[in-house]
Amino acid sequence: MTKGNRKMSVFKAFLYSISLIVFLASCSNHTYEPISSDISLAATVNMKSMSVTFIDVEKREIAAEWQLEKPYTGGIVFPDGDTFLLYGKEMETADLFSLQTGEKKASWDTGKGIVNAKVINDQKEIALVNQNNSSVIFYDLDGEKLAEAQTESSPLSIVESEEEGVLFVLSFKNQTLSKVNLKTKKTIGDYPIHGAASGALLLEDGTQLWLGGHGEGATIEKDIHVYNASDGEFIKKIPAPVMPINFLQYQQSIFVLSHGSNQLYKMDLDGNIMGTVKVGANPFELALTSDHTLLVAGYDSNDLSFINPENLEEEDKIEVGNGPFKIVLREKTE
Amino acid sequence: MKHLTNTLAKKLWLTVTAAILITILYSYFLSYLFYEKLYVEDIEESLFEEGMALAEDYEGGPLTTELKEQVEWYNTKSDSEIFIVSNPRELSACLPFDIDYETLIGEAEREELLQGNAVFKEGFEERFDRNIMGVIIPLLDQDRLEGIIYIYLPLAKITEITQDFAYLWMIASFLFLIVALGTGAWLVKRLTKPLLDMKQAADSVSKGDYGVHLNIQSKDEIGELAFAFNHMADSIRREDERKREFLANVSHELRTPISYVKGYSDALMTNMVTSEEDRIRYLHLIHRESGRMERLVGDLLDLSKLETDEYRLEKMPLPLAQLIEDALQKYGSTLKEKKLSLMKNLDPDIIINGDEGRIEQVIQNIMDNAIRYTKEGGISISLYAAKNGCCIEVTDTGLGIPQEDLEKVKQRFYRVNKARTRSDGGTGLGLAIAEKLVQLHGGELLISSKVNEGTTVKVLLPVI
Numbered sequence: 119m120t121k122g123n124r125k126m127s128v129f130k131a132f133l134y135s136i137s138l139i140v141f142l143a144s145c146s147n148h149t150y151e152p153i154s155s156d157i158s159l160a161a162t163v164n165m166k167s168m169s170v171t172f173i174d175v176e177k178r179e180i181a182a183e184w185q186l187e188k189p190y191t192g193g194i195v196f197p198d199g200d201t202f203l204l205y206g207k208e209m210e211t212a213d214l215f216s217l218q219t220g221e222k223k224a225s226w227d228t229g230k231g232i233v234n235a236k237v238i239n240d241q242k243e244i245a246l247v248n249q250n251n252s253s254v255i256f257y258d259l260d261g262e263k264l265a266e267a268q269t270e271s272s273p274l275s276i277v278e279s280e281e282e283g284v285l286f287v288l289s290f291k292n293q294t295l296s297k298v299n300l301k302t303k304k305t306i307g308d309y310p311i312h313g314a315a316s317g318a319l320l321l322e323d324g325t326q327l328w329l330g331g332h333g334e335g336a337t338i339e340k341d342i343h344v345y346n347a348s349d350g351e352f353i354k355k356i357p358a359p360v361m362p363i364n365f366l367q368y369q370q371s372i373f374v375l376s377h378g379s380n381q382l383y384k385m386d387l388d389g390n391i392m393g394t395v396k397v398g399a400n401p402f403e404l405a406l407t408s409d410h411t412l413l414v415a416g417y418d419s420n421d422l423s424f425i426n427p428e429n430l431e432e433e434d435k436i437e438v439g440n441g442p443f444k445i446v447l448r449e450k451t452e
Numbered sequence: 453m454k455h456l457t458n459t460l461a462k463k464l465w466l467t468v469t470a471a472i473l474i475t476i477l478y479s480y481f482l483s484y485l486f487y488e489k490l491y492v493e494d495i496e497e498s499l500f501e502e503g504m505a506l507a508e509d510y511e512g513g514p515l516t517t518e519l520k521e522q523v524e525w526y527n528t529k530s531d532s533e534i535f536i537v538s539n540p541r542e543l544s545a546c547l548p549f550d551i552d553y554e555t556l557i558g559e560a561e562r563e564e565l566l567q568g569n570a571v572f573k574e575g576f577e578e579r580f581d582r583n584i585m586g587v588i589i590p591l592l593d594q595d596r597l598e599g600i601i602y603i604y605l606p607l608a609k610i611t612e613i614t615q616d617f618a619y620l621w622m623i624a625s626f627l628f629l630i631v632a633l634g635t636g637a638w639l640v641k642r643l644t645k646p647l648l649d650m651k652q653a654a655d656s657v658s659k660g661d662y663g664v665h666l667n668i669q670s671k672d673e674i675g676e677l678a679f680a681f682n683h684m685a686d687s688i689r690r691e692d693e694r695k696r697e698f699l700a701n702v703s704h705e706l707r708t709p710i711s712y713v714k715g716y717s718d719a720l721m722t723n724m725v726t727s728e729e730d731r732i733r734y735l736h737l738i739h740r741e742s743g744r745m746e747r748l749v750g751d752l753l754d755l756s757k758l759e760t761d762e763y764r765l766e767k768m769p770l771p772l773a774q775l776i777e778d779a780l781q782k783y784g785s786t787l788k789e790k791k792l793s794l795m796k797n798l799d800p801d802i803i804i805n806g807d808e809g810r811i812e813q814v815i816q817n818i819m820d821n822a823i824r825y826t827k828e829g830g831i832s833i834s835l836y837a838a839k840n841g842c843c844i845e846v847t848d849t850g851l852g853i854p855q856e857d858l859e860k861v862k863q864r865f866y867r868v869n870k871a872r873t874r875s876d877g878g879t880g881l882g883l884a885i886a887e888k889l890v891q892l893h894g895g896e897l898l899i900s901s902k903v904n905e906g907t908t909v910k911v912l913l914p915v916i
Contacts, residue, residue, distance in 0.1 A: 165548055166563075191548070207550070233550075249550075274549070290549070316549060332546045335553060338539055361540060378540035379514065380596055399566075399595035400545050417548070418566050419595035443548055 150220035151182040155199060158408060159217075159448040162415050162422055163192050163204070166441030170204075171422075175407045175447075178424060178434045184220075188213070192234065192444035196259060197241040199451045205232040205246065212246065214261070217448070226261050238278045238285065239300050245285060247273050254287055256303055265303030270294040277318040277327070279347065286327060286347075288315045295327070295350055309350025312343050319365030319372065320347055321387065328372065330362035338378060342389065356389030364404040366412070368427050373412060375404040382414060384430055395430040397423050405445040415442035461644040468636040476625045483621075488614055492574075495585060495605060499532060500570055503589035503603045506534070512593040514538065523601065531605070536591075538599035545597075554578065557588060557600065565590035566597055573604065583607035646674045650681055662689035701865035705748055705880065709741035744879075751881040755864065758888045765807040765892055769916055772842065773798035773835055775808065779815045780833070786823060793830030802835055802842045803916050810889045817882040818846050818909050824878060826850035829906070841895070841914040848908075853901040861899060862887045886911075 153159065153172055159181065160173045168189055172182040190204040190213075201223065205212040211225040212232060231250025238245045243264065244257045252271045256264040270289035273296070277286045284306070285298040293315070297307040317330035327347045333339035341355040342362050360378030367373075371392065374383040377400050384393040398416025401423075405413040412425035415438070422442065424434035506526065509519055515538040523536040537543065542556040543565075556579060561571045571588040586604025590597055646668045653664045662685055668678035716734040718724075725731045757763050776798055787794055804811075822831045829849030836843055853861055860866045865880040887897040894914050901907040 332549060333541060336539065336541065338541055361546070378545060399597070400540070402548070416595065418545075418597065421595075441548075 150184040150215065152220040153182050153217045155218055155451045157181055158450045159195075159446075160405060160407060160413050160422065161193065161195075161202075161446040161448070162403075162438045162442035163190055163444040163446065164420075164439030164441050165189070165191055165417075165443045166420075167439040169439035171438035171442070173422060173436055173438070175409065175411065175413075178436065180436065180438075183439065193446045194235045194237055194244070195446055195448040196244075197237060198259075199448055201259075202446070202448075203235060203244070205235055207231055207233050207249065224261055226257060226263075228255060233274055234276055236276055236278065240280070243300075245276060245278075247276055247287070249273060249290075252289075254285065254298060267298045267303050267305055269296040269298070269305060270308065274316055275318045275329075277320045279320055279324055281324050282348075286318060286320065288318055288329060290314060290316060295329070295345070307350070309345065311345065311350075311352075312339075314339065315343070317363035317365055317375075319367060321372075322367055326353065328356075328365050328374075330358075330365065330374070330376075332361050332363065332378075342374060344389070354389070356385070358383050358385075358391075363402065366404050366406055368406055368410070368412075371427065373404060373406075373427065375401055375414060377402055377417070380416075382412070382425065382430065384427070393430045395425065395432065397425065397432060402443055403445040405447055407447060408449055413445055415445050417441055417443060459644075460647065461640050464640045464643065465637060468640065469633060472629065472632045472636065476629065480621055480625065484614070484618065487617060491614065492585065492610065495610060496572060496574075496587065499585070499587045499603050499605065500572075500589075502530070502532065502534075503570065503587050503601050506601050506603075507589045507591060510591045510599075513598070515591065515599045532603050533605070534601065534603045536599055536601050538591075543597055543600060556602070561588065562597065565600060566592070566595070568592055574607075577604075580604070580606075585610065643674075646670070646678060650678060653681065653685070657685050657688065662686075662692060698864060701880070702752065705865065706745060709745045709748075712741040713738050713745075748879045748881075751879045751885060754885055755881055755888065758885065758892065763892070765810060767805050767807055769803050770806050770808055770811065771800070772802045772804050772811070772844070772913075773800040775811060776815055776833065776835060776844065779812045780819070783819055783823065787831075790823065790826070791828070792823065792826055795830060795832035795834075797832070797834035797836075799835050799837060799842075802837060804842065804893075804913050805916050806893050806913070811893070814886045814889050814911060815844065815846075817886040818911070820878065821882055822846055822848040822850065822907070822909075825907070837915070838912055841912060844911040844913070846909045847906060849906040852903040852905050852907055853899070854903055858899060858901060862897070 158175045160175045162171045164171060168186045170184040170186065170193070171180060173179065174181040186204070188206060189208050190206040193202060193204040195202055200216050200218050202215045202217050203212055204215065205228065208230060209232070210227065210230055212228045213222060214224040214226070215222050228246055229248065229251065231248040232246050233249045234247035236245045242259065244259065246255045246257065248255055249272055252273060253266045253268050254273065254276065255266045258264055269287045270292040272289055272291040273287045274290040275288040278300070279286065283300045285300055287296040287298060288311070289296065293311055293313045295309045295311045296305050298304065299306045311329060312331060313334040315329050315331045319328040321328070325347055327345045329343045329345065331339040331343070339361050340357060340359040342358050343355055344353040345351060346353055358374045358376055360376055362374045362376045364375040365372060370387060372385045372387065374385060376383065380396050380398060380401060382395050382397045383391055385391050397414045398421060399419035400417040401414045402417050403415040406427070407413060410427060411433070412427050414423045414425060416423065420438055420440050420442065422436045422438050423432050425431065426433055506523060509522060515536065520536050523534055527534040537556060540546065541553060544555045544557055544559055544562045547559055547562070557565065557571070564571050565588065568590060570590070573584060573586040573588065575583060577584050584604040584606055586602060589601040589603070591599040591601065649666060649668070653666055656664045664685055666678040666682055668675055716738050720731060720734055725734060780794065780796070783794070826848045827850065831846065831848045834845045862883045864884045867880055890897045890911055890913070896912045898910040898912070899907065
């Protein structure tokens with residue numbers, strides 16, 4: 119083979135690979151692995167590997183894995199149990215997929231900056247937190263934008279009070295808790311809170327707001343800050359080192375996940391520690407399945423742990439994609 | 453610049469100096485690079501080992517105060533800066549939350565550390581506000597990055613050491629430069645001295661002093677040049693001597709007939725001669741001597757013509773036997789007069805490419821000599837084919853030539869009989885002319901002889 123010929127063939131191979139990539143890219147837009155509706159799912163949105171790992175929580179095994187093309191950071195499943203909305207801070211749109219078909223159904227032009235999402239208002243609306251615009255955007259389930267409520271800068275965590283019909287929005291940078299009326303979609307009040315707040319829990323009785331955080335600057339957050347839910351008054355600090363950022367109430371227990379120390383705390387409603395366990399590596403996410411199992415995703419350990427909420431025993435551990443950042447639950451529908 | 457390079461010595465010196473300087477600079481930069489590289493690698497390695505040794509004390513779980521204190525204590529004793537960090541914030545644990553904080557390690561570094569690999573740092577670190585070289589050792593409890601040991605050296609410390617090295621190098625190279633330049637100058641002088649000697653010797657030769665001799669012992673190109681120069685000076689000297697000798701010979705040969713002519717004509721003019729018989733005898737003598745002068749001048753002219761490059765032979769195919777026959781015709785009476793026999797044995801088939809007149813002149817000159825020096829007996833001439841052509845062989849039974857003179861008889865004016873009279877009549881140029889002509893024909897003239905037995909002259913010529 120002469121030098122010229124070799125050059126030609128390299129060039130041809132290059133052209134083929136380019137066209138193959140284009141072809142694959144255009145194809146892959148269509149379908150992901152479909153997931154049957156009769157599976158109770160826990161999906162982890164994995165930031166580092168840009169993927170979603172779907173886990174059958176009953177069988178405690180991986181049901182499917184979607185390798186995504188965009189840097190999604192989180193998602194929610196709609197009340198229909200099929201529509202899977204994925205968002206990412208760096209993305210202009212939030213994309214909706216059907217779990218059952220694996221196809222993309224729609225895209226919402228949300229603009230960049232979406233960092234959190236929640237199904238609210240009696241499961242009829244979706245609230246999307248836009249950190250770039252410092253706002254919460256409300257959509258109905260059909261993708262129609264209902265309103266946009268301005269908040270203090272850098273909103274991150276949201277928690278809904280169905281009884282009061284308000285949405286609490288934590289400002290990450292501004293030491294402020296905003297209250298948004300879910301009917302009017304307007305901000306109805308601000309309360310001063312601690313800095314770098316992240317993670318919020320409204321106790322089931324609706325009286326207290328438990329807020330976590332990472333800590334400001336070089337200082338590390340070691341405590342849970344408890345506020346009065348109605349007037350925002352600071353009540354107390356509950357030590358839960360280090361960096362408590364995720365909460366969950368199960369019956370009369372509060373579970374607190376501290377990612378700085380990889381600790382899962384079990385507390386009573388007064389904040390007395392009833393148990394603690396080390397779980398995962400740098401865990402960010404905590405969830406409770408319908409069959410009463412706690413799920414903890416280790417961001418650095420790339421795994422999902424199944425914890426018994428009674429005795430905090432780790433029952434199972436499943437390897438997921440790299441960097442699980444969100445756990446999304448879906449109940450089986452049949 | 454011109455005055456800098458107007459002598460070979462200066463040029464050589466400049467070349468040597470430049471070469472030395474370039475070598476020093478080049479080796480400096482090269483070794484500086486190597487030194488720095490090796491040194492830096494060495495430091496990196498030792499920092500890594502130091503860090504790893506400290507990390508061995510970590511037994512898993514959250515970092516204990518004891519370990520932290522140990523590292524702090526070690527830091528006070530060590531040359532390098534060492535600290536231990538367990539703050540998850542500094543370790544980029546909150547990274548996905550986009551925290552507005554300049555962490556100690558970045559995302560990629562955290563990933564590397566989570567894999568259990570050490571991270572090497574070199575360059576400016578904003579946290580320390582200076583250039584550093586450092587190693588970060590992960591303290592891992594399974595998948596959990598519980599902390600790190602950060603160990604570093606400010607780069608300034610390293611460059612300080614390389615600076616010391618640079619100073620040392622500069623001093624050493626300066627000393628080396630002085631020594632090398634001194635040695636170089638001495639070498640250049642030694643190299644160029646024979647050339648200067650040769651120049652002076654050439655000046656002497658051009659002024660006529662041919663006796664100079666260069667005493668250069670070296671066997672290199674300069675030695676060879678000196679040898680060639682000596683040889684040339686020697687040749688010039690010998691040529692000069694030959695020229696002087698030739699002039700002396702010519703003057704000598706001419707002086708005798710001139711004194712004859714002058715003496716006898718003086719006698720005739722002053723009427724010292726009384727009888728008519730004497731007058732006629734004198735006139736005969738004058739005529740004979742002027743004839744000799746004519747022949748001498750003619751031969752000299754021939755010889756000088758033959759020695760110029762412009763002389764051209766008019767060559768044509770010649771039947772050599774016929775030519776010899778014709779040339780011998782005129783010797784009939786002379787041979788009869790001297791009562792000498794002539795034997796001929798000529799191969800009629802030999803044809804050469806030659807100049808008729810010149811070949812005849814060769815035969816004539818040889819025959820003249822043979823007849824001249826043969827008192828009794830005879831002369832034999834033969835022509836036969838030889839190895840590379842043909843051979844004309846003339847043998848006489850004459851006086852013969854002593855062995856020591858045999859080589860020289862072909863020289864101009866050379867005579868075996870030094871105290872000769874002019875009675876034998878030769879000009880002393882005959883054989884020289886004959887040999888020259890034979891050489892111009894691409895042949896060879898050889899003489900062999902035995903005293904009192906005779907001489908044999910062989911003329912070897914190429915044939916067609």
